[in-house]
Amino acid sequence: MKVNLKNFNLKELENFVVEKGWQKFRAKQIAKWLYKKKASSYDEMTDLSKDIRNYLKENTEFNALELVMYQQSKIDGSIKFLWKLKDGNTIETVLINEKNHKTLCVSTQVGCAVGCKFCFTTKDGLIRNLETAEIVEQYINVQRFLGDEEENRISNIVYMGMGEPLANYENVKKSVQIFTHPDMVGLSHRKITISSSGILHQIKRMYEDKEFPEVKLAVSLNASNQDQRAFLMPISQTNTLQDLMDLLRSIPLKPGWRITLEYVLIKGVNDSEQDAKRLVNLLKKDKHRFKVNLIPFNPYPSAEFERPEEERVLKFEKILWDNNIATFIRWSKGRDIDAACGQLRKKAVDLINV
Structure with a gap:
């Protein structure tokens, strides 16, 4: 081979x-x-x-990915790329066009084994981990697609596409080494974020690993108590909310850095005033260590949940801000092309017109 x-x-x-x-x-x-x-x-x-x-x-093999198709959002300009791998599996990557920069959301697995109830990616289960080249080529190919003009440069990479990054530890680690090394891609460490569902031993491993470049961490929280989180995220049955918070409070942070807590707001499930107040109580002792990203649920085919009304989202945000917890609403990009948070999924290539 x-x-x-x-x-x-x-x-x-x-x-x-x-x-x-x-x-x-x-x-x-x-x-x-x-x-x-x-x-x-x-x-x-x-x-x-x-x-x-x-x-x-x-x-040697030069290309690990083949572009099948891309779609651009008519709403916000985000672009979703569908790639075919050598074994015939497919993955998706999303380019997010922000006001002053471009962020690339990369996938790390074909499918996902974590089983979060609000995420479309996990419906197929885990097929396999991506190789380092398959992760890195998502960046290379999209940057080549955009061109090298300054205004088209990708400055931020988030490991928030298909899969649980820390379940593919070695390949993700190596891809981060490539992205941050000055003789390779050379991106700033602070511009890279790894998002995890909260695999405790892997988060600990990442922070203790001297060869893992220092990058930012985001953790999918989505609940304010253990029962609620275990219902939404089966991983919390063994990686409990209490143990997760204890670990996150103990992690050494660089000056000015915070851990991002991602909270998908689901209508009638975790979006009440009581939920917001419980979240305040969970975070208030160490609020300087965290910022909260509120993500209104993005519907997908066969979804059992609904997106909350905007008024409810804003009320939830206000309760957190009133208690001095840094909170931001992430009105997801690319919703009209199924490129938003929780909407990515392996697709059958033979159903796609190239």
């Missing part, structure tokens, strides 16, 4: 070129072409010898 060089962090890429008998500096040359120049073939790598280029063409 041919190797994809985008599965390697810089150290591994250096080891690869040295093993082939090439000079070590060739690794940084290759990285420059892959990540800085977004080369679409080895033929473009003109500062490599013809022999090296020919070897790479014959013995």
Whole structure:
């Protein structure tokens, strides 16, 4: 099976070129072409010898993803990309156009095993983890699609697409190394956020791992008590709310950084005034450590839940702000193209017109 060089962090890429008998500096040359120049073939790598280029063409795989289709929201300009993998599975990536920057929401798994009741991705279960190259190419391909003009640069990456990032720990870690290394993609650490459903031992592992670049953490909370969270998120049956909050309170944070708590507001389930007050009580002792993102539920086919009215969302937000808890409503982008939070799902490629 041919190797994809985008599965390697810089150290591994250096080891690869040295093993082939090439000079070590060739690794940084290759990285420059892959990540800085977004080369679409080895033929473009003109500062490599013809022999090296020919070897790479014959013995490595250049592309892990194939673009099947993309859709752009008529409401907010967000773009959803559908990719076909080598094994025929498909994943989705979403480009979010903000006022002053562009954020890419990447997937880390085909499907998801976590089983959150409000999320469409989990309906197919977990098919498999994505390789590092399959994560990284989402960024490379979308940036190439946009062009390299300054106004089209992707500055932020959020691991909030399909899958639980920390259940694919090693490949996610390596992709973050590639995204943050100055000789590779070179994005700012503070511009990358990993979102987790709250796998306690993996969150702890990430913060204790000296080789995992320091990036921001978001945790899917969605409830103000254990029973409610266990109903919405089966993972909370073994990773309890109390244990989760104890861990999040103990994590060392860089100055000015906060942990984001994501709270999907579901009509008649977790959106009451009482829910908001319970959330205040849960956070008030350490409110400087957290910020809350309120995400009104995004409906999908066969969904058993409904989106709350805007007035109810605003009231919930006000209760938190009145208690000095930093709170932001995330009116999800891309809802008209099923690209919003909780709406991504593996699709059958044969149903799509390319």
